[in-house]
Every structure is written in structure tokens, then in C-alpha cells.
Amino acid sequence: MKKIITLIKLILPFLAIVISVLVYYGVNDNGKQKKTEHPYYLYVLALIAILVLIEIVIGVFNRKVLNKIIYKAQFVTGVVVFLTVLNYLTTKTELLPTLYFPSLDRIFGLIVENRCFLLKNVIDSLLLLSEGFIWGALIGFLTGIALGFSKKVGYWLTPITKVIGPIPTTAWIPLALTVFPTTKGANVFLIAFAVWFPVTLMTSSGIQSVNNINFEVAKTLGASTFYQMLHVAIPAAMPSIFLGVFYGTVSSFATLMAVEMNGNSSGIGWYINWQKSVMMYDGVYAGLLIIAALCSLLLTVLFKLRDKVLVWQKGVIKW
Amino acid sequence: MVGEINIKHVSKTFKNVDPGQEDVVALNGFTLDIPSGSFVSLIGPSGCGKSTLLRIIGGLDTPSEGELFLDGKKITKAGSDRGFAFQGSNLFPWLTVEKNIAFGLKARHIYKAQKDDVADYIKLVGLEGFEKSYPHQLSGGMQQRASLARALVGHPSVLLLDEPLGALDAFTRMNIQDEILNIWKEHNMTMLMVTHDVDEAIYMSDKVVVMSARPSKVEEVIDIDLPRPRARSQDTFQKYRTKILDILNLGGKINDIEYYL
Missing domain, CATH: 1.10.3720.10 (MetI-like)
Structure with a gap:
């Protein structure tokens, strides 16, 4: 039983990332945000996924790292959920003024490009x-x-x-x-x-x-x-x-x-x-x-x- | 032989800063000669100025009147010729055991020449393997041992002990008492110890100086004429104990005696 809960905890971040990607592609854009050359937001999600994966792999051999990532997994999930909501609000709805709330693609893209x-x-x-x-x-x-x-x-x-x-x-x-x-x-x-x-x-x-x-x-x-x-x-x-x-x-x-x-x-x-x-x-x-x-x-x-x-x-x- | 202390008419008055309050006379014309190489204990009621006397000999306080001499030289300030073991271990918490013990040698810039002494004294007090430990990692008894080693490593001619074992449990106390006696015998030094513990005083000392309540003077100096090593259960031991306790209770002058039986 405990093992199953642990497993769910470790899967949650990836689940959140998959949902975020589905929302990114599946829901229609509001068309107001300037398009970026690359889907930078997805790159950030990929980076998070890779980092979590690396820690899990290390954790297989090192109990301490494993405990740490199990502890952190829920928080990472929370962060991804927050980003998903933010991305949804800024690019899919017209609830927030576009000028003050640029899309995550644009923010991350700016850091990369500049x-x-x-x-x-x-x-x-x-x-x-x-x-x-x-x-x-x-x-x-x-x-x-x-x-x-x-x-x-x-x-x-x-x-x-x-x-x-x-x-x-x-x-x-x-x-x-x-x-x-x-x-x-x-x-x-x-x-x-x-x-x-x-x-x-x-x-x-x-x-x-x-x-x-x-x-x-x-x-x-x-x-x-x-x-x-x-x-x-x-x-x-x-x-x-x-x-x-x-x-x-x-x-x-x-x-x-x-x-x-x-x-x-x-x-x-x-x-x-x-x-x-x-x-x-x-x-x-x-x-x-x-x-x-x-x-x-x-x-x-x-x-x-x-x-x-x-x-x-x-x-x-x-x- | 070195380590002879002569105390001549020493008085110490602590000025009271509050107006209307009387000054506290801790010592009044205290005179005592401590022969070199002897083990002398100071015992007396709480607040009788025995710690003050020890601090004056150590050079941490100055007498209001009178003079003190160590081997004929007047004592004016603290110096490494008088080791001081304080109440509680008072190790420097930021230094390891080894560095605590080496502190005095380094401060006097003689560490390079006497480096080996540090290891010798660590061994002497049985702290091998704890050289790199910090004080908070040691038990109370070990801390006190390290503190003794620190006071001894500079080869003082006198060791002043201010109730050094007061905070320890009975077994550790007895162990360290024997260790101190061994060091005393081997190194031929003068030791002067302030204590509340009548048994400790009799067990360890050549002379027990019984002091009266404030302003204190010497009530009586008792030579402990027992062969060493001493047994606490001996008849004569008991007699000394009764005698000292009688003096401490003298004339009902003292209400707040503080000593262990």
C-alpha cells in the first residue's frame, strides 16, 4: 500500500506535465499573444521532467536522494499545475490584460533569446x-x-x-x-x-x-x-x-x-x-x-x- | 622547588554602586602561606570570599589592600605561571579539544617548541581519539578533563582550582579527583583548590584551610595527616570530617552553610 502511494507521488509530476502539454496544444489560443519562434514553455516543462527523472534514477541507487525526490515530488507537481493554470489564463482566455500578463512562452523565450x-x-x-x-x-x-x-x-x-x-x-x-x-x-x-x-x-x-x-x-x-x-x-x-x-x-x-x-x-x-x-x-x-x-x-x-x-x-x- | 605562595593581609572590598547600600567586604586582612608543592583546599560557608581569594591569586581581581607573592615575586596580573581551572569547563566552543589545549602555547608563541606537550596532555587526561571533537560533543567529565589539560599544558608552577568538579556526578568526580592527585604528584606542583565538599578537601589536601563567613579570615588550618592513597571510610578520615564540620558550625554564626556530606 505504502509503495503504491510512493509510486503515485513519483508519477504525479509527469502526469501534470502531460496535462500541461495537452492543454498547450489542445485548447484554442486567444490569438492575442505574440507568437514565439519556439514553444519555450514546453522546453521548460521538458527540463523539469528531465531533472525529476535524473533524480529518480539516482534515487534507485541512493536511498537518500530517493527520499528527497519523493518529498519534493508533490511540490514539483504543484509548480507545474500553477504554470499550467497561468499559461491557460494568459494564452487561452481573455481574462487577463495581455499587456501586463505576457505568455510564458514569451517570458522564457526572452531569457533564451536575449x-x-x-x-x-x-x-x-x-x-x-x-x-x-x-x-x-x-x-x-x-x-x-x-x-x-x-x-x-x-x-x-x-x-x-x-x-x-x-x-x-x-x-x-x-x-x-x-x-x-x-x-x-x-x-x-x-x-x-x-x-x-x-x-x-x-x-x-x-x-x-x-x-x-x-x-x-x-x-x-x-x-x-x-x-x-x-x-x-x-x-x-x-x-x-x-x-x-x-x-x-x-x-x-x-x-x-x-x-x-x-x-x-x-x-x-x-x-x-x-x-x-x-x-x-x-x-x-x-x-x-x-x-x-x-x-x-x-x-x-x-x-x-x-x-x-x-x-x-x-x-x-x-x- | 617553585610554587610557593605568600598571602599577606589581603583585603577585598566590592564597592556597592547603589547609593545607601553598604560595600561588601569579601576578604579582611587574609594572611596565609602556601608551601611549594603542597595541595591546599579552601573551604568555608557560601560567599565567604574563597573564590575571590583564588581569583586574586590568579590575577583576575586585584586586592584592595595587602600583597601576594609567588616565589617572592609580587602578583599583579594574570600569568601563565598560574594555571586556572574554572567552575565548569569553559572550553572555547569554537575550538576543537586539541586546539583548546594548545591555546595557551599558541598565545605565548611557544607552540612550535612544545607541540608534543599537547598530545602528551591529551593522553594524560585520557582524551585520545577526541582531539578533533568540539566541546559540545563531549560529556561533562570529558570537558572538565580537557579544561584541566589546557590549564596544565603550559607547565604552571601553581594550579588554582575553583570548584572544578562541582557540576559532575559522583563517580566522574572521584575519578577526576584521583587523576588530579596523580598529576600533582608527578609534576611536583602546588595546587590550591576551592571546594564546598568536605570529603573532597580531606581526600585530596595536605592542608585544609577553613574560612569564616564574610568578611572572611582563616578560621583554622588543619593538616591532614593521612597516608596516600586515602580511603574515605577510614576512622581518622571521619574524625577530620567531624572536626571541620564542627568548625564550620562554630558558635551558630553561620546559617547558610553549603557543603556536601
Whole structure:
């Protein structure tokens, strides 16, 4: 009985895909959507089918992979059903305005056909993001350590941090664009700023909340103050620092989009804005899809890195 | 021989920040000489300042008055000549057992020269095979052993023990007590231990210093004249126990004694 249910679960995604294909060819189009050269939507369905199939084949030899795909199968089915409904609504009915709801063929097709141009914009975005991120994280880390360690630095910097830090980065855009000689400089500054604040805050609070006993142990073992800072305070504060980096990353995405949509001429945020202004909503959706993929990829990398650096944390602190 | 400690008229007052509240006098003119190579226990009612005294010797607190000397040199701050085993193991959770034990050597930049000591001490406390484990993967007793190894690996002349075994179960406690005694004998070091446990004090020490309640001074120093290894069930052992308990109950001055029977 259990085996039959499992089997049904594994067949469901394929069943949904077959139904989707039948709808694609079997129901009359509303004729309003621009035709694409290829049935790109079907290519995406084929890709999903192949990926699921590969996992099942691996799963035959590897129990862990099998359990994973059995667990995921229903979700994949859900996604395909959603796509089917969406495709039906946009291409087969006239319920949704065609201008704002382009067909899936057009959205996927645009990504494929404009891949070089999109890739260039993605790279531009990534370069800008990483430059701003590195500066922000580095300076934030250093100010955080200074704030966490020195009462004197804290006296002068805490009020400034408290007043300037919470100002939303986007509010700085007009000023930054006039003060900085180049747009790029302003962009880097704005992204760095967005990362700087949470990293500073979480680094200093992380260091301040290190249990004093750790420093006492280090002292009795003959560690100098500098050694304690490097080898006790910073590692002990690492979980908190990572949290700051995580917040910083999220807010850097938001800032990246904001600056690219304001007076930039490249990048994925600019692309979306440009497509919108020329009423090409397939480009807007394509851009959103790419951003979603990009941001979740970056966060995944960050979390993997955390798991590696904070391996000692298992069972100590969770977030 | 090194590891002789002289405590001369040490007082410690903790200023009370709340207005109208009296300052707390933890120690008042405490004087004691600890001969090198001896095992001395400090026992006394809760809050009598025995941990404070240990922290002052360790250089983690400074005395308000008086002076302390280690081998004739005045103690002003913490140093690797005095190992400190804290209440609870307090291993650094982000370091493996091996790296925890090597911490002091690395901090003093003598790790390269004394690398082999780390492995020796891991072996000494019976943690072979757990070198790469993180503290949270170890039992309480193992953590305490690692912590001892960390305090000992730098060859301090004195080991200060602040109720190091308080959190452990009775069997682990007795095991580690014997291990500490073995280390003490082999390495010829001075050990000074704060404890609540009368039996532990008698079982391990050459001298038991019984302290009075706050502001504390030495009530009596009792030489434990028993051959080692000692048996807890001996008649003389019982006599020492009765004697110490009598002193602790002296004149009904103390209401909140805290010790294990």
C-alpha cells in the first residue's frame, strides 16, 4: 500500500506535465499573444521532467536522494499545475490584460533569446554588488570591532551610528548622486552603506555579549589583549557577525535595485525599469525571475559558508 | 622547588554602586602561606570570599589592600605561571579539544617548541581519539578533563582550582579527583583548590584551610595527616570530617552553610 502511494507521488509530476502539454496544444489560443519562434514553455516543462527523472534514477541507487525526490515530488507537481493554470489564463482566455500578463512562452523565450544581453547586465549587477558589499562588510567589521572593544570609540561612534545607520539607503540616493563625481562611486557607496550598518551593529553587539569568562580563561593562559581580540572575541562573536552579514546581504539587494533603477544605464535592475518604460512586460518578468534566482543563489552560498565556518555551533546556537 | 605562595593581609572590598547600600567586604586582612608543592583546599560557608581569594591569586581581581607573592615575586596580573581551572569547563566552543589545549602555547608563541606537550596532555587526561571533537560533543567529565589539560599544558608552577568538579556526578568526580592527585604528584606542583565538599578537601589536601563567613579570615588550618592513597571510610578520615564540620558550625554564626556530606 505504502509503495503504491510512493509510486503515485513519483508519477504525479509527469502526469501534470502531460496535462500541461495537452492543454498547450489542445485548447484554442486567444490569438492575442505574440507568437514565439519556439514553444519555450514546453522546453521548460521538458527540463523539469528531465531533472525529476535524473533524480529518480539516482534515487534507485541512493536511498537518500530517493527520499528527497519523493518529498519534493508533490511540490514539483504543484509548480507545474500553477504554470499550467497561468499559461491557460494568459494564452487561452481573455481574462487577463495581455499587456501586463505576457505568455510564458514569451517570458522564457526572452531569457533564451536575449541571454547575452541579460548576462552582461547580470555581470554588471554582480560587479557593482560585490564591490559595494566588500567595502561595506570590511568597514562594518572594523567599526564593529572598534565599537565592541573600545569605550572611547564607542563614546564617539555609537551616537553617530545610531542616528545615521537607520536612515534607509534609498534616502541617500539624491545626495550621493550629487556628491560623488561618478554614478558608479555613488552606487558603490550606497550599497556599501546598506551593508555597513547591520554588520557594524551585529559585530559590536556580538563582541560585547561574549561571556567575560572566555577572556579570563585566555588571560590565565597568558594571552595578550590583542591575541584575545583576535582569537577569543572575534570567533566568539562570529555567529552574530554572520547574522549581520546576512541582514547586510539582503539590504544590499534592495539597494542594488534602487540604485540601478535610479540613473543607471546597465544592470538587471535598470533592465527591468527600462523594459517597463517601453511596455515590454515579458522583460520585466524575465528580469524578476533572474533576480530571484540570483539572490537565492547568493544566500545559499552564504549559508553554506556559515555552516562551514560555524561548524562548532551545532547544538550551541541556532538561527 | 617553585610554587610557593605568600598571602599577606589581603583585603577585598566590592564597592556597592547603589547609593545607601553598604560595600561588601569579601576578604579582611587574609594572611596565609602556601608551601611549594603542597595541595591546599579552601573551604568555608557560601560567599565567604574563597573564590575571590583564588581569583586574586590568579590575577583576575586585584586586592584592595595587602600583597601576594609567588616565589617572592609580587602578583599583579594574570600569568601563565598560574594555571586556572574554572567552575565548569569553559572550553572555547569554537575550538576543537586539541586546539583548546594548545591555546595557551599558541598565545605565548611557544607552540612550535612544545607541540608534543599537547598530545602528551591529551593522553594524560585520557582524551585520545577526541582531539578533533568540539566541546559540545563531549560529556561533562570529558570537558572538565580537557579544561584541566589546557590549564596544565603550559607547565604552571601553581594550579588554582575553583570548584572544578562541582557540576559532575559522583563517580566522574572521584575519578577526576584521583587523576588530579596523580598529576600533582608527578609534576611536583602546588595546587590550591576551592571546594564546598568536605570529603573532597580531606581526600585530596595536605592542608585544609577553613574560612569564616564574610568578611572572611582563616578560621583554622588543619593538616591532614593521612597516608596516600586515602580511603574515605577510614576512622581518622571521619574524625577530620567531624572536626571541620564542627568548625564550620562554630558558635551558630553561620546559617547558610553549603557543603556536601
